[in-house]
Amino acid sequence: MWEDSFTFGGPAGPTVGIVLEQHNEDRFFLRSEVRFVGDRSKVTESVARRIDDPQRVEAVTDELLYVLPTHLQGDSGGDGTDLASVPPPVLWLLRSYGRHTPAALLHDRFTGSDSDKPDGVDQHLVDEVFLRVLEASGVPWLRRNMMWAAVTANTKLKGTFAGRVGLIAWIISSIIGMALLGLFVFGVLGGWAAAVAVGLPFVAAVFWGKDWRAAALATVTAPFVIPPTLLGLVGYQIYWLAEQPDPLP
Secondary structure (H helix, E strand, O other): OOOOOOOEEEEEEEOOOOOOEOOOOOOOOEEEEEEEEEOOOOHHHHHHOOOOOOOHHHHHHHHOOOOOHHHHHEEEEEEEOOOOOOOOHHOOOOOOOOHHHHHHHHHHOOOOOOOOOOOOOHHHHHHHHHHHHHHOOOOOOOHHHHHHHHHHHHHHHHOOOHHHHHHHHHHHHHHHHHHHHHHHHHOOOOHHHHHHHHHHHHHHHHHHHHHHHHHHHHHHHHHHHHHHHHHHHHHHHHHHHHHHHOOOO
């Protein structure tokens, strides 16, 4: 599956795939090196747009395309990895493991800590490299872009105040747009509501700044993803309550 895109290795030499050790209920320790060796041209282009010094582009690209066990746990103070972070209600659409697993491990290395990032590299670039590695790994277009939109939204949520405001503005605009669309479908409002419903979230995508493409993609997919996800959330909460010890007196 990854023969042309990644190599893996441990203390005893190359391994046939990713070696993981389950640490607790949802965390794993990485026990093998993961190194991307596929087509890196788009990764290099992304790095070149962000790094001011052209002489550093190749070195920074190299640094972003491998992860060692010590980067994610134990010796570096980390608590391992959950592979791809997928909320339970969304597991109907995306799994925490799959063709995207190596890319997720590379992304984990630079997520949540600025200390390990090369000079000039911010989380937005790490997220963009994640998208490019997913592409080179053969992850389908819609799936990889949805995953990129998700990590980009998380970066904005945990980033600057302006980024959080932009994300909240887009969410509010999307909710209003879906509400207007629903009112149009049920005949409560006229065609103007449908036009506003379709256009408003795209206009609000500008609040994501240079990541507007992620917002635009999220706008297109939200009407298909959110309803079943909300149903999944309700079902998951019911199951969670039933799973608790002695739920009833």
